[in-house]
Amino acid sequence: MGGPVPWGGVYHRTGAGWQTVQHDISPFLWAVWGSGKDDVWVVGDAGTVLHWGGGFLSSVPSGTDQQFNGIWGSGKDDIWIVGSVGTILHWDGNAWKSVPGGTSKSLEAVWGSSKNDVWAVGAQGEMVHWDGRSWSEVKSGTDQQLNGIWGSGKDDIWVVGDVGTILHWDGSAWGQVYGNTFNDLYCVWGSRKDSLWVVGAAGTIVHYAP
Numbered sequence: 001m002g003g004p005v006p007w008g009g010v011y012h013r014t015g016a017g018w019q020t021v022q023h024d025i026s027p028f029l030w031a032v033w034g035s036g037k038d039d040v041w042v043v044g045d046a047g048t049v050l051h052w053g054g055g056f057l058s059s060v061p062s063g064t065d066q067q068f069n070g071i072w073g074s075g076k077d078d079i080w081i082v083g084s085v086g087t088i089l090h091w092d093g094n095a096w097k098s099v100p101g102g103t104s105k106s107l108e109a110v111w112g113s114s115k116n117d118v119w120a121v122g123a124q125g126e127m128v129h130w131d132g133r134s135w136s137e138v139k140s141g142t143d144q145q146l147n148g149i150w151g152s153g154k155d156d157i158w159v160v161g162d163v164g165t166i167l168h169w170d171g172s173a174w175g176q177v178y179g180n181t182f183n184d185l186y187c188v189w190g191s192r193k194d195s196l197w198v199v200g201a202a203g204t205i206v207h208y209a210p
Contacts, residue, residue: 043068082107121146
């Protein structure tokens with residue numbers, strides 16, 4: 001999940017509605033992910049990493065001042081962050097560690113079907129894949145910036161990007177899908193394999209339901 005939260009604002013929805021969560025970080029925050037209600041991570045500018053343990057938000061050292069754009073994990077001890085100049089960090093349950101990603105291009109989003117199948121996408125059609133041992137570049141078939149990624153499983157993954165770019169992975173190859181728009185697309189999510197939602201610039205909303 002991504003999108004700018006102005007001046008480091010963090011909000012938590014409970015039965016009483018949305019409430020502001022207090023913390024002392026001011027940079028923009030760009031993405032949030034959690035394994036449960038007592039394990040939520042928020043990332044953003046200047047290497048900012050915040051963790052919610054159920055009572056308060058605390059800052060966790062990341063070891064870098066790069067901008068973080070996306071975060072995803074398979075569980076509380078296997079979490080990935082991606083960001084500018086190809087930055088990739090991994091959380092093993094104890095600390096954030098830098099992992100070589102094989103690219104210097106900005107990475108905008110990350111998603112995986114398991115701890116041994118993780119994808120990250122970004123600038124100029126950049127795409128890298130983690131197979132459980134290392135990250136390697138994969139040809140996406142486009143040079144447009146890729147902004148969002150989501151899948152229902154290892155053989156059904158969707159990526160969206162600038163100028164209406166929509167890509168689909170069927171388990172063997174990436175192919176382009178026509179989405180009836182040339183607006184920049186930022187985020188993608190589905191409830192199941194045959195129901196997909198995409199949002200983007202100028203209020204664009206695309207629903208895929210074959």
